[in-house]
Amino acid sequence: MIDQVNGKSIYGFADFRLETGKQALLRQNLEIHLPKRHFQILQYLIENREYVVSRDELLDKFWDGHKVYDDVLTKVVAAIRSALGDQEKPPRFIETKRGSGYRFVGAVVEEDGENGRRGEKGKRRRVLIGVFAVALILFVVFSFSAYRRQPANLVAKTLAETVAAKRSIAILPIRNLTGDTANDYLSDGITESLINDVSRIETLTVISRGSAFQFKNKDASPEEIGQRLGVETILEGGLRKSGDDLRVEVRLVNTKDGRVMWASDSDQKKLADIFAIQDGITCQIVTELRVKLCGEMAPAERYTKNVKAYQLYLKGLYYRNQGGKDNLLKAIGFFERALIVDTHYALAHEGLAGAYVVLESNSDVAPGTAAPKAEFHAQRALELDDSLAGAYIYLGTARTINNYDINTRDKYYEQALLKNPNHRTGHLWLANDFTVQGKFEDAEREILRVQELDPLSPAVHLHLAELYFYWHKPDKAIEQASQIIAESPNNETALGLIARSHAQKGAIADALAVMEKLPANDGSRAMVLASAGKTDEARKIIEAIIASEKANVSPYYIGCLYAAIGERETAFAWLEKSYAVRQADLVSIKVDPALDSLRSDARYADLLKRVYLE
Numbered sequence: 089m090i091d092q093v094n095g096k097s098i099y100g101f102a103d104f105r106l107e108t109g110k111q112a113l114l115r116q117n118l119e120i121h122l123p124k125r126h127f128q129i130l131q132y133l134i135e136n137r138e139y140v141v142s143r144d145e146l147l148d149k150f151w152d153g154h155k156v157y158d159d160v161l162t163k164v165v166a167a168i169r170s171a172l173g174d175q176e177k178p179p180r181f182i183e184t185k186r187g188s189g190y191r192f193v194g195a196v197v198e199e200d201g202e203n204g205r206r207g208e209k210g211k212r213r214r215v216l217i218g219v220f221a222v223a224l225i226l227f228v229v230f231s232f233s234a235y236r237r238q239p240a241n242l243v244a245k246t247l248a249e250t251v252a253a254k255r256s257i258a259i260l261p262i263r264n265l266t267g268d269t270a271n272d273y274l275s276d277g278i279t280e281s282l283i284n285d286v287s288r289i290e291t292l293t294v295i296s297r298g299s300a301f302q303f304k305n306k307d308a309s310p311e312e313i314g315q316r317l318g319v320e321t322i323l324e325g326g327l328r329k330s331g332d333d334l335r336v337e338v339r340l341v342n343t344k345d346g347r348v349m350w351a352s353d354s355d356q357k358k359l360a361d362i363f364a365i366q367d368g369i370t371c372q373i374v375t376e377l378r379v380k381l382c383g384e385m386a387p388a389e390r391y392t393k394n395v396k397a398y399q400l401y402l403k404g405l406y407y408r409n410q411g412g413k414d415n416l417l418k419a420i421g422f423f424e425r426a427l428i429v430d431t432h433y434a435l436a437h438e439g440l441a442g443a444y445v446v447l448e449s450n451s452d453v454a455p456g457t458a459a460p461k462a463e464f465h466a467q468r469a470l471e472l473d474d475s476l477a478g479a480y481i482y483l484g485t486a487r488t489i490n491n492y493d494i495n496t497r498d499k500y501y502e503q504a505l506l507k508n509p510n511h512r513t514g515h516l517w518l519a520n521d522f523t524v525q526g527k528f529e530d531a532e533r534e535i536l537r538v539q540e541l542d543p544l545s546p547a548v549h550l551h552l553a554e555l556y557f558y559w560h561k562p563d564k565a566i567e568q569a570s571q572i573i574a575e576s577p578n579n580e581t582a583l584g585l586i587a588r589s590h591a592q593k594g595a596i597a598d599a600l601a602v603m604e605k606l607p608a609n610d611g612s613r614a615m616v617l618a619s620a621g622k623t624d625e626a627r628k629i630i631e632a633i634i635a636s637e638k639a640n641v642s643p644y645y646i647g648c649l650y651a652a653i654g655e656r657e658t659a660f661a662w663l664e665k666s667y668a669v670r671q672a673d674l675v676s677i678k679v680d681p682a683l684d685s686l687r688s689d690a691r692y693a694d695l696l697k698r699v700y701l702e
Contacts, residue, residue, distance in 0.1 A: 099134050100197040101181065104172065106131060113171070118291055120171050125150060130168050133182065133192040142189035165190060255377045256293035256319040259283045261304040262336065263326040275327040276301075276409075277402030278336065278366060282323070285370045287510040288477075292377065295319060296512040296538070297409070298545035314343025317543055321349065323373060336365050340373060362395065392426075392433040400426035401436050408443055413452040416443045434472035434479075441466035441482035448489060448672055451642035455669040462486035477508035481517060490670035492699045494521050512538055516551055524675050528559045546572045546579070553585050558679045562589035578605075584612030591619035592681060609633055611649055615682065618652040626653050642666075644673040648682035659683075660691050667695065674699055 096109035105114045108131055113120045122130065129150060133141055146161055165182065168174075174181045181194040259282050264275040280297055287294040295317050303313060313322055325338030339351040350372055392398050404422035407415045420443045426436040444462035447453045466483035469476050484500020498521055504514040515538045522531035532555060539548050549568045556565035566589045572582040583605050590599035596619060603616040609632045617626040630649045647662030666674045677683055677692075677699060686692045 097135075098199040099131075100199070101134075101194040106134065122168065122171055126164055126168050126171075129164060133190060134196060137192040137196065140185045140189050140191045145189065255291065255321075256295075257286065257321045257323060257373065257377065258295035258300050258313060258317045258319045259286065259323045260313070261301050262338070263305065265326040266329045271327070271329060273403045273406035274329070274399070277405050278327065278362070280405055280409075281366055282369060282373075285366070286373055288475075288508045290509045292510075293319070293540065294510050296510075296542035296545065298512070298547060299542045302544045310341045310343045310346045318540075319343060321377065323369075325352070334362060334365070336369070338369055362398065392430040392436075394430045394433075397426045397429040397433050397436065400429065401433065401439065404436070404439050404443075408439065413447065413450075416447055416452070419443050432472055434469045434476060437465040437469035437472065438476050438479045438482070441469060441486070442478055445482045445485050445489075449485065451645070451671065451673055454641055455666075455671040456490065459486045459489045475507055477504040477511045477514060480504035480507065481511075481514055485517070489672045492670075492675050494525060494675070494700070497521060510541055512541055515541075516548075519551065519555070523555055523558055524679055526679055528555065531555050546575060546582075550581060550585075553582065553589075557585055557589055557592070558676075558681065560592065560681065562593040565589040565592075580606060580610065584610060587616045588612055588681075591616050596620050609636070611645060614649055615652045618654075623653050642671065642673060643669070644671050644676075648680060651683050651686050654685060656686060656689065659686060660689075660695075663695060667698065 098108070099106045103116055106112075107114070111124070111127055113122050113127060113130070129146060132146070132149065143161060151161075165184075169179070169182055172181050179193065181192060183191045183193045185191060259279060262275040262279045264271050279300070283294060283297055283300065286292065287296075299317060310322055314320070320343060322341050322343055323338055324341060325336065328335040328337075337352055340349045341347065342349055352369065352372070392401070400422050404419045404426065406419075407422065408419035420440060423436045423439040423443065426433055427440075430436070441462045441464075444458040444465070448455070448458035448462065462482055463486035466479045466486060469479035470483065473479075480500050481504045484497045484504075487500075488494065488497040498518060501514055501518040501521070504511055505518070508514065515534045519531040519534035519538070522528070522534065532552075535548065535551050535555060538551075539545075542548050549571045553565045553568035553572070556562070556568060566586050569582040569585045569589070572579050573586070576582070583602055587599045587602040587606065590596070590602060599616045600620060603613050606613045609629055611629070611633060614626040614629040614633075617623075617629070626649075630646070630653070633649070634646060643662045644666035647659045647666060650656075650659035650662060663674070663677070677696060683692070
């Protein structure tokens with residue numbers, strides 16, 4: 089019966105536009121998802137706004153008069169009001185006549201969708217649109233000088249973001265209230281799944297996992313969290329579990345005033361219902377924030393139907409997020425076990441691809457040993473679900489890690505960001521590619537974009553610090569690395585960057601002071617000693633590193649160390665070893681300051697040409 093509402097009219101009210109021909113509800117040109125029945129009930133109320141539409145009339149028209157649906161009608165109208173932001177009193181749009189029915193009370197401008205005819209209100213609306221258009225033109229003209237040096241697509245994007253109302257959310261770690269820390273993987277995994285789903289919405293800014301998890305098990309007010317993360321809303325909640333019974337209680341909170349916008353029901357469900365629970369929360373978030381997702385995609389399609397496989401996958405995520413070689417290997421074990429249970433589990437394949445790519449890229453394994461596995465699992469993930477942004481990233485990296493074809497790699501990254509514009513890894517790895525090509529401004533733009541999504545993440549500061557070091561901006565590198573040290577005083581990577589940055593600017597005494605905080609056989613220590621002219625001390629450190637496993641997995645690193653102490657022949661020998669095994673790190677030779685002393689050598693030019701194969 090719901091197909092009885094027809095017509096191709098367009099109705100404008102406040103900042104909304106309802107297009108009946110397209111079955112679309114828009115607000116400021118952004119489409120708001122409404123299920124078909126919800127949309128047609130709203131359309132019916134607007135078209136019959138001259139009188140109160142009784143509940144019986146709506147039930148007869150849309151549910152064949154079945155009284156069993158009377159409560160459902162109340163919920164549908166409530167959902168429509170939520171989509172319109174019409175929850176205050178007195179109502180702006182839909183008025184309830186107690187014991188009678190509903191009436192649409194908002195001022196409506198009607199337009200014929202085919203012929204474009206409007207009444208007098210439509211004329212006034214055209215005047216207002218004309219005024220807005222003039223103002224927008226003036227804005228563009230005024231702003232052009234500020235953006236004239238930016239690419240055209242960047243200007244368009246900036247203008248669009250200025251005009252459009254961007255919404256933002258931080259999905260905080262679901263608290264593990266089970267009393268058993270062994271369930272941390274489950275509460276963390278549910279949180280990450282929600283972040284991944286919601287982050288795919290282009291019109292929504294979603295804080296990445298790194299910053300959201302800064303608030304794990306911490307008592308902070310919504311106002312404080314909103315201020316630190318720069319978001320309008322937060323999702324918070326807890327997980328309770330008893331046997332196979334699971335209860336996930338969450339609420340959506342406005343950070344401006346702490347108002348609870350929506351709270352989930354607290355019914356206990358079986359663990360097997362976890363997928364439905366997550367999808368229900370995702371859909372409710374987008375409904376409350378009036379953005380579009382549900383209906384465009386079906387999140388459950390990416391999930392296994394096997395709860396055991398899902399639990400193993402979440403354990404893999406848990407260890408992957410801890411970082412480090414040992415944890416990555418543990419993660420791989422859980423992802424592989426998940427695939428034994430369900431061989432068609434796309435997310436488990438994606439998880440494996442990511443773990444193998446990171447092991448290869450970080451030189452944690454012998455060159456060329458992990459990339460083929462990453463390529464296999466990334467390709468399999470995309471065969472099962474071509475919407476997985478991470479799989480595009482890992483596939484592009486795995487396929488180009490041995491031939492240094494950065495242009496092709498970037499195309500995969502760009503494809504990933506089309507699938508998920510908020511994908512943190514996509515932006516960061518694209519920034520890395522820009523960095524090694526010497527496109528420092530482009531790299532900075534991408535990392536700063538990530539900083540909007542992940543404002544509290546030490547990893548983002550580290551990426552910026554490395555960028556500025558390669559860019560020969562040592563003061564800015566020190567500034568970013570120091571922010572990491574403020575939270576983690578013994579972070580060796582940050583300390584090494586600070587020491588080398590001091591040496592880069594000629595502040596040798598400061599470099600040596602920081603160097604003393606590094607381990608005895610740290611490569612950055614050797615480079616600082618070389619800058620101070622203490623070549624013999626530096627060489628002893630290099631020899632100790634060669635005696636370790638590091639020489640086998642990263643000949644590029646050894647080549648850089650020998651270049652730092654001025655031993656060109658030995659440096660080139662190690663760099664050739666790196667090229668022979670197609671080591672991933674070699675892609676940095678164009679910008680790595682450690683190799684500055686080699687750039688005038690013809691062998692360097694030849695190697696650079698071979699690395700940047702077309």
